Amino acid sequence: MDIPRIFTITESAHRIHNPFTEEKLATLGAVLRLAPGTRVLDLGSGSGEMLCTWARDYGIRGLGVDLCRLFTEQAKLRAEELGVAGRVEFIHEDAAGYVASEKAGVAACLGATWIGGGVAGSVELLAKSLLPGGIILIGEPFWRQVPPTEEIARSCFANSISDFLTLPDLVASFGGLGCDVVEMVLADQEGWDRYEAAKWLTMRRWLAANPGDDLAAEVRELLTSEPGRYVTYTREYLGWGVFALMMR
Known part of the structure; x- marks a missing residue:
């Protein structure tokens, strides 16, 4: 049970697996007005940066669920590094259909709404783990400008x-x-740059260390094509944001 290995290669050095910077993640925590002790569930928690930094900065308690074994282990190490291992827990499990016992x-589901078959299903799934009056967080792409052709949309990984x-x-x-939309924090192009461009150095160093790996040719092809594809398409057409929702 794991995500495709190509992602654990290209994003192995990422702490945040979406176009948010550390500053945007901190802003999101601040605008939610989190009270100390608030329990936060994060489905598709990646390397745990949201829960770990919010535990440090806002005193939350958290549970993260992620399908990637590497990222889950990185999240546990990050919790230890920030001194919050007693406040957050990370489990390696498929977040699709996951309902918390507490x-x-x-x-939250930031950038992984496939777990519910889309935004609507993810909202429905998250609501099952939510206290009355709680907040659902959905991180989702949107078109900054609608692509003029389907080919361009596919070049943005749609x-x-x-x-x-x-x-x-x-x-x-x-x-x-x-749902009522009660807050939102949107990524900017700097956040996209940090998310996408950071992969290129990771790929180059991985290729130098693993020239005979079965995925070396695929990684080489990505490193060759991704900078041009990204600046031509994703950076111009695709936005991303986190939306805070409360059920009516």
């Missing part, structure tokens, strides 16, 4: 233009799910 004041909404349409869609 309900949370905040239930299957089609219809995979993502514009920001106004995405915000409006939450109302259709019975």
Whole structure:
């Protein structure tokens, strides 16, 4: 049980596996007005940076669930590094369908809404682990500008233009799910640069250390093509944000 190995190669040096910087992640924690002791559930928790830094800075308690064994181990090490291992727990498990035994004041899925089959299903899933009056966090891409062709959409790693909404349409869609949007923090192009460009140095160093690996040719192809693809397509067309929701 794990994610495809290519991601554990390209993102092995990432602490945050989405286009948020450390500053944006801290802003998100601040705007939620987290009370000490608030329990936060993070489905698709990656390397645990959100829960670990929020435990340090805001005194939350947290549970992170992630399918990637490497990232889960990195999250545990990060908790120890920040001195919050007693406040946060990370488990290697498929987050799809996961419902916590102890309900949370905040239930999050940042950039992994596939666990619920999309935004609507993820909101429904997170609500099952939420205390009354709690907050759901959804991290999701949106079109900064709608691609003029399906080919361009695919170059942004969408299957089609219809995979993502514009920001106004995405915000409006939450109302259709019975939710109020009570806060949002949006990534900027600097955040995208840090998320995407950091992969290139990781790939180059990995290739130098693993020239005979079965994935070396694939990693080499990515390193050759990704900078141009990213600056031409993703950076220009795709946005990303975290939206704080409360059920009506």
